[in-house]
Amino acid sequence: MRRRLHRSAPLAAVLAGALLLSACGAGGRSDDGDGGDEGGGGGATAPGVTEDSITIGAHFPLTGVAAPGYNEIPTGAKAYFDYVNAQGGVNGRQIEYLVRDDGYNPTNTSSVTNELVLEEEIFAMVGGLGTPTHSAVVDFLNDEGVPDFFVSSGSLQWGDDPENAPYTFGWQPDYEIEGKIIGQYVAENMPDAKVGLFLQDDDFGDDAEKGVRQFLDEQIVAAERYTSGNTDVGPQIAGLQAAGADLVLAFNTPSYTALSQLVALKLGYQPQWFYSNVGSDADLVGSLLSRFSEGAVEGGSGSLDGVMTTEYIPGVDQPDDPWVQLWQKVWDEHGEKGELTNYRVYGMSHAYAFVQALLAAGEDLTRDGLVEAMEEVGADLDGPQLAPFRYSADSHLGISGLRVVEIRDGAGEDLTPVLVTDIGDAEIAEDDSGQDGDAPPESGVPEAP
């Protein structure tokens, strides 16, 4: 193209520019082989840690469709960290907790995680929420060597492959073991039920289905899937009705609990509902029900009465539980406006576990040290969880079990003791660790293990 130009001035300018650049050039590169990835942990000065502070971060949907309920989790975690800070922090260090909004959009998750890791230089990511969102950043966090603790999602990918993601730890029971325990309960107690599955069409539904089918493959008459974001679940519920399912095992988020209930009302479909833990928060579903139906259905904590579900930490429906009493105290002292909710309890519970991890890692806090400490002592940690964690060098999966409950008057009534298991063919057994009967220490702050 340049040859067509009559005047050679632009060419001269280009050449001059190139000359200028090369004149300021720095000569050859010393080959240190390292692509530039710094901060792989180690060393006495871990990023985000100073003499008197530890900076950690998290991504949550604070705005948008996924925000109701989920945006309360970080307020709970923050209240607990403030509570610990007020008692002197962890090894004299105050915890600074930064929360960024990703609107449940993986593109945003990627950019806010960049901000947290590269700009704010957080020591660790704690409780980042969502399967599609967090899977956008899990490689990045592991490449950078940032501990990625207690992902707020039950997908298997946070813990079943520590070789590939050595810095990532799950927290809540994964969806597969939840599916297994539900499947076994149904197979033993309702052997004649015609089972329909209502599944979210991603890891959540897939992992759960894998677990359920281990026990119920014969009994399942239909499996319907919905795509998160599409609010019309009419065809799926009608499909379950047409297949004659009289027990629906639903693995969905709270909005879809409300939607499926409304559609079932419309169709005159009355099966026994069994919602997995994620979608069964009675208060939130109640308020969603009255909002979606524009007041036609009366919401309230009683809206899910008669529904079966599971639980793995004590919630606000058990005000006498010592852990819930601690959470209530923390919320009264350090919380924002509003009531203590199950989502805030969830946030406080994983904040508690993170404080335990920090204590286990000791005074000389490093990123690799934190991961090693968690692998070493993680399985023995006390805490609000009803069953112990499964953390070890081979598994970064979280809580190992849960119990089946039926909701009556907005509160869960136990149908089984706490059952524990692991992914794959592992047996389901009654938990004998005594985790569900323990109480927090007097101070409300964990002691170093």
Next chain:
Amino acid sequence: MATALRRGRTWWAGSVLGRHLLVALLGLVVVVVVLESASDFRNLQLASMAYLGIAAGGLTVLTGLNGQISLGHGALMAIGAYTTALLLDDRDAGTPLPLVVLAAVAVTLLVGAVVGAAAARLHGPYLAGATLALAVAVPGIALYFKEQLGGEQGLRVVLPDIPTWVLDLAFFVTGQDLTRSRYVACLAWLTLIVTFVLLANLSRTRVGRRWRAVRDDEVAAELAGIRLGRARVSAFVVSAAAAGAAGAMMAITVRLAAPSGFTITLSLTLLTAVVLGGLGSLGGALLGAALLTFLPQVVTDLGVDAGLSDIQAAELAPLVYGLVMVVVVLVAPAGLVGTARTALLRRRLQRAGTGTSTSTSTDTAAPTSTSTTSKGTTT
């Protein structure tokens, strides 16, 4: 001094390509200096700005110069991004990056040609509706072909290792080792510069004049021998190709191609970037992209510093963005760059005295384009 300037002006004003290349070279130098001094995080933010800028640049050519509106550019970006993700699915995928980007552009270009052929038959709201359907449908395709396209969780993108010669070159020029973030930012900005040079050049040639003629008066254009359909399709195809390049850069920057990244919001976001900056102006598109990238974070940080809770601060960002949008439309209806340019022209005219100067700027388009599309539909 003044004569020297004027003489200096004549040699480069003589050739459009030469002038654009010179601006591009200056831009390149500025980009290298800025990327070099910015932190890793800023580099990634600048990369986001670049991919939004590329897509907005393509859209501003379509809307500003050809008078077609598209609410589906987010979907075209998705096609570019998914092509990239399929080619870069693991570390030893082996496809060289320039080829990947070209493939993304080519696939999007094909889709753009098909959509453009349909779009060329439509006007105003009908065209908006058709492209809107595209924006809604394309993410659905990724959900339907779950096995191949990863469903809701999308496909991960693995950036291949940086070639050694690039590392050497980067060290030679800057004296620092090239980090991955900086590499991504350099790629994105290089693509932006190349795309903008091509777009700017194209809009100054016969093709661009045809686009404008079609935009301004269809009947007159047809009388002058311009085939309307061909002009419209070519504008759409060029614009789609830019969106494809933007999608490729987005996939590389975000390391993921997932349907939730390409919702209708993205398409509308691009349109707002174009409107904020000024229809038909590439500089405006870049300015709009900069606002989109930096405003939310700045506002959120200000909110947190002012003592708002995290949730309130997060809600502040879209509010302020909306307010900025309203203010710009009220105060500067031709967009920021468009209005600034009109003001500059007016002042120059005043200084030169009325009547002597006829140096018209070709790109100030916003008000005329909207009035003429409605004129066009009456035929």
